[in-house]
C-alpha cells in the first residue's frame with residue numbers, strides 16, 4: 180500500500196534532504212576545507228524524476244548542511260549524474276583571471292539524447308553557471324551518461340570516464356580545458372552487464388603496505404545478483420588512454436541490496452573517500468518517506484589489500500568517537516560461552532555503533548538483534564559453520580514489503596577456518612551497514628520497523644567466543 184510519511188525513519192547520521200527524492204551522489208569534492216555533496220534530486224516530490232542537482236556541505240562528512248539547488252532541468256533535459264573538479268589553474272577559462280574554481284561535468288538527459296555539459300560554481304550564487312558552448316560532448320546517443328573527471332598529472336590532461344549505458348561500454352576522453360573532449364579508449368562487455376552500465380569511476384587506490392593500483396568502479400542496474408542495483412569493480416592498469424583489467428574477476432563492493440552509484444571525492448590527496456546512494460531502483464519509489472525518500476551511505480575510505488594472491492577492496496567507516504553521545508558499553512573477556520552478552524536500549528535520537536572482535540568456536544553463531552515487543556527483529560551476525568559468513572536479516576522487520584525487497588544478505592568470509600574476526604555495524608533509523616574482516620566485507624541494507632524498535636541484544640549461540648571485545652555506543 181501507499182507509504183505514509185513517518186519522521187521516525189529520518190536518519191540521524193546519514194545525509195538525506197529535507198524533502199523530495201534523492202538518488203546518486205554527484206560532484207563530491209573537498210575544497211577549502213569543505214566537503215561538497217551534490218546529488219540527484221527531485222525537490223518537488225518524493226519520487227524519482229524532475230531531476231535537479233541538490234547540494235549539501237560538511238566539515239566532518241557526518242553533519243551536512245543542505246544548500247540551495249545547484250542545477251536545474253531546462254528545455255534540453257534533466258540534470259543527470261556527474262562530477263565536480265577543482266580547476267585550480269583555470270584551464271577552462273571559466274573563472275576570473277588568476278583564479279581557479281570548481282567546475283562540473285554532468286549529463287543533460289533529454290528525450291532520446293544524452294549529452295555531457297559543463298558548468299561552474301560562481302561566487303555570487305548557489306546556482307552553477309552553465310557554459311555557453313554546451314554540450315561539450317555529444318555522441319548522438321540516447322544512453323550516454325554519468326561523467327567522472329579527474330586531472331592526470333603524467334599527461335597534463337583531464338580524463339573523463341563516462342558510460343555508454345546500453346552498449347555496456349565505458350568511454351575514456353581527454354581534454355586540456357574541460358570544453359573540448361577527444362575519445363582515447365574504451366572498456367566494456369566485462370563483469371556483470373545488467374540492463375545498463377552506470378556511474379563509472381576510475382581512481383588510483385593505495386595498496387596496504389605501499390604502492391597503488393587503478394580501480395574502475397561500475398554500477399549496473401538492474402541485473403545484480405543481489406537483486407536490482409549493485410556496484411562492481413575491476414582492478415587493473417590505466418595507461419592514460421584507457422583501462423585494462425588485470426584479471427577476469429567480477430567483484431562486488433557490497434553484498435547488501437541498498438548500495439548504489441558509488442562516487443569518490445575529488446581533491447582529497449593521499450586518501451580515497453567514497454559515498455553511495457543507500458537504495459535500489461527496484462523499490463526506491465515505494466519505501467516509506469520521512470517525508471523525503473533517499474539517503475547516502477556513511478563516507479567510506481577505500482584502499483586495496485593483497486591477500487592470498489587476490490585483490491580485495493578495503494572499506495573503512497570514519498572514526499565515530501567524536502559523535503559518541505555517551506560512552507556506551509565496553510566489554511572484554513577471555514572466554515564467553517553461549518548466552519546474552521549485552522543489552523542496550525534503542526533511542527530515536529541516536530544511531531548505534533557496535534564493534535565486536537575475537538575468535539568464535541566452530542559452529543557457533545554471533546547474533547546482534549534489534550527487537551520490539553511486537554515481535555519485529557533486525558538481525559546482523561556471523562555464522563561460523565563450515566563456510567563462515569556475516570549476514571544481515573530484515574525478514575522480521577515489517578514496515579515495508581515489496582516483491583523485490585530481499586530479506587537477507589550473506590557475505591561469505593573467504594578464509595577457512597575463520598581466524599580472529601572483527602566487525603563494525605552502524606544501525607541508523609532506517610539503515611544498517613556492516614563492515615567485517617578489517618574492512619574486506621561490507622553489506623548495506625535499509626530497514627523500516629512498523630513499530631518502534633526497543634532493544635539491541637548481543638548473543639552467542641552454540642559455542643565459545645574467546646578473546647572477546649564488544650563495544651556498543653549511541654552516536655549522534
Ligand code: FRU
Nearest residue numbers: 203219259260324325377440
Ligand atoms: C543511476 C542513474 C544515472 C543517471 C541518474 C538519473 O542511479 O540512473 O545513470 O544519471 O541515475 O537520476
